[in-house]
Amino acid sequence: MISRLRASFSSIVAAERGHARLSTLFYSSLFAEHPDFRGLFPPALDQLGHRMFRALQFVIDNLDDEERVLGFLAQLGRDHRKYGVEDRHYFAAVNSLLGAVQGAFTQAIWTPSLTTAWTELIDLILHTMADAAAADDLPATWGATVVDHERCLDDLAIVRLETDSPIPYGAGQYLSVQVPQRPRMWRYLSAAIPANPAGQLEFHVRRVSGGWVSPAIVNETRVGDRWLLGSPLGGLEVDRDCGLDVLMIGSGTGIAPLRAQVMEMAMRSHNPRVHLFVGGKYPCDLYDIETLWHLSLSNPWLTVVPVSEEDENPWWHTAPAPEAPPGLHQRLLGQPGRVVAQFGSWADRQIQISGSPAMIKTTLYALQRGGTPPHLIRHDPLI
Ligand SMILES: Cc1cc2nc3c(=O)[nH]c(=O)nc-3n(C[C@H](O)[C@H](O)[C@H](O)COP(=O)(O)OP(=O)(O)OC[C@H]3O[C@@H](n4cnc5c(N)ncnc54)[C@H](O)[C@@H]3O)c2cc1C
Structure with missing residues (x-):
């Protein structure tokens, strides 16, 4: 089953603009069936579609490491609460995602065994995300105030914040961030200091030329700005037991x-x-x-x-x-x-x-x- 999933996904990756086709098919089918879902997402869907594709790629690449995949999906589910996504949204997405994969598939024949393999995978993805979101009793988002903005280089700023209440992230994790200059455009940033009881947080941000959010953070952030942060993600950590x-x-x-x-x-x-x-x-x-x-x-x-x-x-x-x-x-x-x-x-x-x-x-x-x-x-x- 894993090899079938990988081979079919590779055909989408290899196709010209395959990733864009997959996400366009997914969102157009989802919003056609459920127009009320559109308001949950930002006006421009390209970044979101790109991220969805990369997340699928991560799952496919790591299918033989169940713990890693389930951990990743659970974090993604907790993080999706920032959009206001609930159980009913996940279950409504199953058919749209299956249809999008099938529509973006470029090999000659889509077989019934592919339908079975993808249905099982999509079920696993959406259930794991929904269950993790439902089980999480932490807030969906945290508010934070910018207390310092240091322009280290012309295109790089260190932003220091104090969160309204401490966020329980692990050193090595990243967070979704929404800044007042770009409402509803969430981006991931890695915390540059460990979590602490005072709720101090530091991000290092490089301006990406032509980007939506990073230029606003580097050029326009002011002390006193209010940021919104999503739940922690990522699994970079030192394994203290492996002896290496x-x-x-x-x-x-x-x-x-x-x-x-x-x-x-x-x-x-x-x-x-x-x-x-x-x-x-x-x-x-x-x-x-x-x-x-x-x-x-x-x-x-x-x-x-x-x-x-x-x-x-x-x-x-x-x-x-x-x-x-x-x-x-x-x-x-x-x-x-x-x-x-x-x-x-x-x-x-x-x-x-x-x-x-x-x-x-x-x-x-x-x-x-x-x-x-x-x-x-x-x-x-x-x-
Ligand atoms: C796990 C994770 C952690 C991250 N941590 C940090 C961090 O600590 N600090 C930080 O500055 N950024 C970090 N990023 C990148 C950040 O999330 C944004 O992608 C980046 O700031 C660009 O956002 P934007 O809105 O300005 O550009 P967008 O509007 O999203 O993109 C505009 C264009 O630039 C391209 N682009 C996006 N990022 C890059 C890049 N890095 N290099 C070249 N082209 C790019 C896009 O493909 C697109 O074509 C992290 C990303 C991930 C996935």
């Missing part, structure tokens, strides 16, 4: 969930060894390297290795690159994944990768090519 040391590779704002985890580890007395590679295109993209150097100076289990693809900052960035304190690793040159892979197979580590989807894919490829077994590697879903 840790390799973390982060690039750009992708360092946020890794930083939160090493900060949390710094509060404990015993930790596995951690090698943290911090990457960026230019030296200035290592905007938080000094915090990480400070952490490594007081925590001997932590080794921080800066990596940049270019040796010089771009001409418009005039501040000099920070120098590594004596005894710490000097900056290495290259794409982070390739630099890490040059050190060998890392087959004796638990590994986390965090960054843009392109960086994650390149790093995965470089590590696997260097002999690292894929089951040791974790990253957030590319959604």
Whole structure:
């Protein structure tokens, strides 16, 4: 059954604009049958459709790891409460999703066994999401106030908030965020510090050129803005029982969930060894390297290795690159994944990768090519 599901989904992935066709078919059928559902979603559906496709891809890719898939779907169900999605919406979506998969399928014949396999999978997805949402007694959303907005680079800001009540997220997790400048356009951001009883929260946000939300956060956020946050998602965490040391590779704002985890580890007395590679295109993209150097100076289990693809900052960035304190690793040159892979197979580590989807894919490829077994590697879903 798994191979049948994978083969049929690959045909959609391989088709030109297959992902867009799947999501268009899904939403048009859903809203045709239930016009009242339209008001739950933002006016532009492209991001939502893209995320739905990526979520399906994640489920299909991990079908042989039931625990991972069910955990992911449960988080997604809890997160969907922010839209006001309820049980009846899930059950109404079954036929639309099956019809969309069938309509986007590009191989010659859609067989009855495919109908059975997809019906079972869709049932599992929607039931797991609905059950997790119904069982969750935490709020669907949390309010938070911006208390600081620091523009570290022209296109990058650190935003600090205080939540109305503490959010119980784990270091390494990400949250859905809605900002007042872009109502109903939820985006995921990774928490850059561990949860704390004061409800302080920090996000590192890079402006994506042409994006809807990130330019508004970087350019327009003001102290006092009220943000809305959804329930925590993601499973990046250090396994303290497996006996393996840790390799973390982060690039750009992708360092946020890794930083939160090493900060949390710094509060404990015993930790596995951690090698943290911090990457960026230019030296200035290592905007938080000094915090990480400070952490490594007081925590001997932590080794921080800066990596940049270019040796010089771009001409418009005039501040000099920070120098590594004596005894710490000097900056290495290259794409982070390739630099890490040059050190060998890392087959004796638990590994986390965090960054843009392109960086994650390149790093995965470089590590696997260097002999690292894929089951040791974790990253957030590319959604
Ligand atoms: C698990 C997870 C955690 C995340 N954590 C963070 C974080 O801590 N900090 C942070 O800044 N961002 C983070 N992101 C990315 C963030 O959720 C948004 O996707 C990003 O800010 C762009 O949103 P936007 O509305 O500006 O662009 P959109 O309007 O959503 O997209 C506009 C265009 O830009 C493209 N695009 C989107 N993201 C990127 C990108 N990274 N690089 C290049 N092109 C892109 C889109 O495909 C689209 O074509 C995370 C994403 C995920 C899935």
